[in-house]
Amino acid sequence: MSYVLANEVRPIFPGVLGLMPVKKIVDALNQALREEMDRDERVVLLGEDIGVFEGSYRVTEGLHAQFGEERVRDTPISEIAIIGAALGAALTGLRPVAEIQFNDFLACGMDQLCNQAAKIRFMLGGQVTVPMVVRAPYGATGRAAQHSQSLEAWFVHTPGLKVVMPSTPYDAKGLLKTAIRDDNPVLFLEHKLLYGATSPGGKAQTAVQELGEVFTPAPDEEYLLPFGAADVKRPGSDVTVVATGMMLHKSIKAARELAGADGIECEVIDPRTLVPLDRETIIDSVKKTGRLVVVSEDVMSCGVTAEISALVAEHALFYLDAPIRRVAVPDTPIPFAPVMEQAVIPQIGDIIEAVKSVVYR
Amino acid sequence: MSYVLANEVRPIFPGVLGLMPVKKIVDALNQALREEMDRDERVVLLGEDIGVFEGSYRVTEGLHAQFGEERVRDTPISEIAIIGAALGAALTGLRPVAEIQFNDFLACGMDQLCNQAAKIRFMLGGQVTVPMVVRAPYGATGRAAQHSQSLEAWFVHTPGLKVVMPSTPYDAKGLLKTAIRDDNPVLFLEHKLLYGATSPGGKAQTAVQELGEVFTPAPDEEYLLPFGAADVKRPGSDVTVVATGMMLHKSIKAARELAGADGIECEVIDPRTLVPLDRETIIDSVKKTGRLVVVSEDVMSCGVTAEISALVAEHALFYLDAPIRRVAVPDTPIPFAPVMEQAVIPQIGDIIEAVKSVVYR
Amino acid sequence: MERETALLLYRRMVQIRKFEEKLYQLFLTRPMPGSMHQYNGQEAVAVGVCAHLNRDDFITSTHRGHGHCIAKGASIRALMAEMFAKTTGCCRAMGGSMHIADYSVGMLGAMGIVGSGMPVAVGAAWSSQYRRSGQVVACFFGDGAANEGAFHEALNLAGVWKLPVVFVCENNVYGFSTHYRRVTPVENIADRAASYGMPGVVVDGMDLRAVFDEAATAVDRARKGEGATLIECKTYRYMGHSRFEKAAYRSSEELDEWRKRDPLVLFRDFLLGSELVDAGELEGIDADVDREIEDAVDYAENSPDPKPHDYRQYIFKVNDEFPTHHQKES
Amino acid sequence: MERETALLLYRRMVQIRKFEEKLYQLFLTRPMPGSMHQYNGQEAVAVGVCAHLNRDDFITSTHRGHGHCIAKGASIRALMAEMFAKTTGCCRAMGGSMHIADYSVGMLGAMGIVGSGMPVAVGAAWSSQYRRSGQVVACFFGDGAANEGAFHEALNLAGVWKLPVVFVCENNVYGFSTHYRRVTPVENIADRAASYGMPGVVVDGMDLRAVFDEAATAVDRARKGEGATLIECKTYRYMGHSRFEKAAYRSSEELDEWRKRDPLVLFRDFLLGSELVDAGELEGIDADVDREIEDAVDYAENSPDPKPHDYRQYIFKVNDEFPTHHQKES
Ligand SMILES: Cc1ncc(C[n+]2csc(CCOP(=O)(O)OP(=O)(O)O)c2C)c(N)n1
Ligand SMILES: Cc1ncc(C[n+]2csc(CCOP(=O)(O)OP(=O)(O)O)c2C)c(N)n1
Ligand SMILES: [Mg+2]
Numbered sequence A, B: 001m002s003y004v005l006a007n008e009v010r011p012i013f014p015g016v017l018g019l020m021p022v023k024k025i026v027d028a029l030n031q032a033l034r035e036e037m038d039r040d041e042r043v044v045l046l047g048e049d050i051g052v053f054e055g056s057y058r059v060t061e062g063l064h065a066q067f068g069e070e071r072v073r074d075t076p077i078s079e080i081a082i083i084g085a086a087l088g089a090a091l092t093g094l095r096p097v098a099e100i101q102f103n104d105f106l107a108c109g110m111d112q113l114c115n116q117a118a119k120i121r122f123m124l125g126g127q128v129t130v131p132m133v134v135r136a137p138y139g140a141t142g143r144a145a146q147h148s149q150s151l152e153a154w155f156v157h158t159p160g161l162k163v164v165m166p167s168t169p170y171d172a173k174g175l176l177k178t179a180i181r182d183d184n185p186v187l188f189l190e191h192k193l194l195y196g197a198t199s200p201g202g203k204a205q206t207a208v209q210e211l212g213e214v215f216t217p218a219p220d221e222e223y224l225l226p227f228g229a230a231d232v233k234r235p236g237s238d239v240t241v242v243a244t245g246m247m248l249h250k251s252i253k254a255a256r257e258l259a260g261a262d263g264i265e266c267e268v269i270d271p272r273t274l275v276p277l278d279r280e281t282i283i284d285s286v287k288k289t290g291r292l293v294v295v296s297e298d299v300m301s302c303g304v305t306a307e308i309s310a311l312v313a314e315h316a317l318f319y320l321d322a323p324i325r326r327v328a329v330p331d332t333p334i335p336f337a338p339v340m341e342q343a344v345i346p347q348i349g350d351i352i353e354a355v356k357s358v359v360y361r
Numbered sequence C, D: 001m002e003r004e005t006a007l008l009l010y011r012r013m014v015q016i017r018k019f020e021e022k023l024y025q026l027f028l029t030r031p032m033p034g035s036m037h038q039y040n041g042q043e044a045v046a047v048g049v050c051a052h053l054n055r056d057d058f059i060t061s062t063h064r065g066h067g068h069c070i071a072k073g074a075s076i077r078a079l080m081a082e083m084f085a086k087t088t089g090c091c092r093a094m095g096g097s098m099h100i101a102d103y104s105v106g107m108l109g110a111m112g113i114v115g116s117g118m119p120v121a122v123g124a125a126w127s128s129q130y131r132r133s134g135q136v137v138a139c140f141f142g143d144g145a146a147n148e149g150a151f152h153e154a155l156n157l158a159g160v161w162k163l164p165v166v167f168v169c170e171n172n173v174y175g176f177s178t179h180y181r182r183v184t185p186v187e188n189i190a191d192r193a194a195s196y197g198m199p200g201v202v203v204d205g206m207d208l209r210a211v212f213d214e215a216a217t218a219v220d221r222a223r224k225g226e227g228a229t230l231i232e233c234k235t236y237r238y239m240g241h242s243r244f245e246k247a248a249y250r251s252s253e254e255l256d257e258w259r260k261r262d263p264l265v266l267f268r269d270f271l272l273g274s275e276l277v278d279a280g281e282l283e284g285i286d287a288d289v290d291r292e293i294e295d296a297v298d299y300a301e302n303s304p305d306p307k308p309h310d311y312r313q314y315i316f317k318v319n320d321e322f323p324t325h326h327q328k329e330s
């Protein structure tokens, strides 16, 4: 088979958006699934309401119709069984892609994912491979504490799992295809507000329209994106800003404001995959800018911002001209009321404030 | 009721060990449970094999006999039900202490602990309190990937939980009593090699004998230790070393070697509770020493060492005279063979090497 | 069933129905925070079960919790205010529809994670048994939840410890979009009771009187210390799974079929037929409830919004008994 | 049962027994890495079930996995070497006793977390069904595991999807220290099959022939695409829960009672009684196995130890298909 290894493709900036329709992330993901299913019969899907209903965020739209009941399987509400079944299938010749309806529910299947799937190849001394993907939406959208978390750090902290968090349709498609072809368990996290599709009751469309800026389209051709290759979504010389998912977009917005109003040029880096993490790109950028702000929607303590801060404090400390600032959810569950949710989720203003604090110090 | 608030009690150093028998941690914990059960009828225990069998690490020895079936309940092998039942009981007037046989199995009850217990007071706007403790052993003892983890970071990363990791009998007793009286869910993590008792098949006795140094005895009188108060287990001026549990002891050993052979004085800090974390003591120490090594038995990425590094990189960056070094398990599950286990678990030599690297740079 | 009881239960069902119809309108016509899962069609279940519970008995609820709250006697005003995310809400705007609960009437919380309330209910029942308080716990859950591991572990523990809990499975045919028979290899979820050494019964969940009768037996059994019961109520949800979900996966014929046996209509017909009450009385109750709902909306609208940082006080209970260093705000 | 089969099954049981007796001695007399959970007493279960499995059929195992490995035909040398933590071990010294497994004979792993192999077995059965490979999966688990959420979700999924899996509950009376009746409110775990629309049968787990017969039916059913079966084998573990655990929670009378029906003795008596074989043949097998075990110990002792960093190659499979930046060693 042939494909483009689109490692070096740079993001296309706003001007392009007029020319080419921005494919929604939900469509990019759907296309990735469809292409991989077309290409490889071993690729099968399972999850709650993904078949007849086509997914609570509609990522699996049309797939049940096209590929049938055998390859797109609705499951009981049984996260242990979903992840465990994916694992058992992966060990025996299939390449399952499981959907967990919200990443919060990964807690229900935590043992299967973290103690079994992540470790079995290791415990068996390499006798088996585990080509499985678990997809799950994350992020806060007014649904209170049990449906709003961003739990990537739990899984970054679980050796044996790869963790992917795309922020654009382009990345989403290329990374999901890579995830499906990877021979290791991959957790693929999708931000609800970036899908760009209206979920039953969701507000995702709006969020995407507000963001646009680096919402790079996903071409229809086949391409893969490598894991472990961060993408500099915006080059800059004054401050390094590292952010994933929705926070990447907020960081880009913040960067544009800062460039306009204050003449501060942020280099905005999207790791795209947290495991493997492209440490070099981050460290090299900090060596250049001397300042680092890390932005993430997970909670602060032992979160993604902690890891990236620690990395730089170990490997580029003497290049730093300012303390490392973390912009993340303070150590709290997510409250229901919109005004409180807003207060805990990092906002563009928080990023601007943090950047200024490291530049003007 | 009356008790000593033993906040200011300093650790008693080796000389004392000759005078007073070192009470084992397992006995200190047992005494704490017994005292609290004597004091308060609402304190009840549940878990697998804790009753008739008196616990797989024998922490509940004698308690079933003394307090009876009603207060010391053997459960089915059902981690969801154990944690959930503790939560339900805590909401309705009891103060349950649940034992999970190995901290690895917390993954099986992860949803109950992290999505329910940690969040329910929050989601209900403070209508309820959740006075429950979940105890679990952690650490590597030759049992391979599923029975060797140190999973504290998952729970530090879960707002609403307090996380306690004692390293001495003195701390263990005082902190467990505090945990039981706390009105919030507390995860109490106990290092297997520090129990000082032979578990069925364990080697714990040996490990403790090797360590001794700051193995402060637990007095028989009643006392409580506050959460959020780190303990400087060894004062020093050259390097700050932060470590918990077993790693605290290895750090003390390393510090003594470094003081003797190289004249490097480490200040060894034991946070004792990771949530709440005594940030001031750590930051103040780094401001004094200018150097930081963080040691932990959990895996590196998004782990405890990341959090403490990030904290200092944000709040004491300009005091640092060297990069922050992390000594932790690399991002791998724990292998079975002792020689490989040794290679991944931080050893005294690794700590010495790290300290030297930040001092001689 | 006595006249007074009958009238109260009728009122409860009307309250639930009108509370939700109002909310449906509100969601259509103005910005409302969050989402909701409606209980319409299932009223007889919550009301029939809670009819036997004292104020200090406990219940656990689900993502679909409005009905349970009202049936257990929670304040309509506080519920409505929670839906509006106001500080006067029963959860102080911290939980919203999915976690709506009033502890003062014995609600231990509405758990948004399917099945996860079940072990909590069992823990409360254990507590009641231990404290010899005589309190009973009713644990509501869906047909979908019956396939979660939490269901199994909860029923097993309740079975071994002979706990005073009534498991109420509201089999409303669907778990989200999925017909329960597509994911459950038995016709009756109640049959699973046998795995846990407890009685299991199937009841017509549209018929308040049927639910009322079975619940009486089960609550009584629990109260007497004889252990748990699993009651499966065959019922139906009229609305989509959540707010505006269209429920295209089911036929309108199916919906119509169930609507013919609407729990309010059935009970109203029974009441009128039994001559316990006359139509005027029932209309009086309807009108009363209309006013009550309007009042609740007014109350909610005029209640204060929370401040952005109000949430901080709810993360941890501050222990007064002894000082503890708490993590500083970051 | 044919003569050749009978002799092979006898040999398998002897292999398991002697493998573990040897290990017991080794643990007593020299430093051995890790711990182990012994299978003595339960041999008829693994052997009776695996008798019907082809090499490419699958099994999942537990913390008590030696017997399953041997019954499925794993190399005794590789198993022994794993116990010694040698590079020639079946898991390359990465898993040890608790994760001992040989994928080349269809073992999908021994899972040290109680119940956690069950959903994995179901996934393998799903794969077999999807690939129309005709492979059957046997899923071994204990009485204790039957109270885990994983049990419930696994059996339910197998039930709905009609998967080719045989669930083999080895009810050895105890889960660690706890008698199953103290934590399980039913006498027979097999009865739980009804919850999942599959047949459940109880069988004398000390009697190889009984296990053999029931397993034949269940494997056949699975092979024909008719779905899963739950077989509960009533059996007993002779040793403590793990290595030197004393099992003080049970009486020596109880142990003696069970030992009277030792699976090896029962089957040996049957064979001799049936005149299929003579005593000399059996003694020949015994002696053979003794040699095999001694050879395996030699092999293990003389095998190389792993290097400290060998583990690194097993964390992730490196994908050759396309380049991926991998995290550098830290
Ligand atoms: C563990 C978990 N998995 C999935 C979901 C998403 N979800 C919310 S409600 C629901 C359907 C629940 O079905 P049922 O238990 O029958 O209750 P009903 O909605 O019919 O009242 C699902 C799948 C969830 N909240 N929690
Ligand atoms: C989820 C989980 N909980 C607890 C344990 C500790 N543990 C190991 S084996 C065991 C007993 C298992 O009993 P059973 O399933 O009957 O198997 P048996 O040991 O009798 O073969 C326990 C409690 C574990 N490994 N995993
Ligand atoms: Mg339902």
Ligand SMILES: [Mg+2]
Pocket: D142, D143, D144, D170, D171, D172, D173, D174, D175, D176
């Ligand atoms: Mg057992």
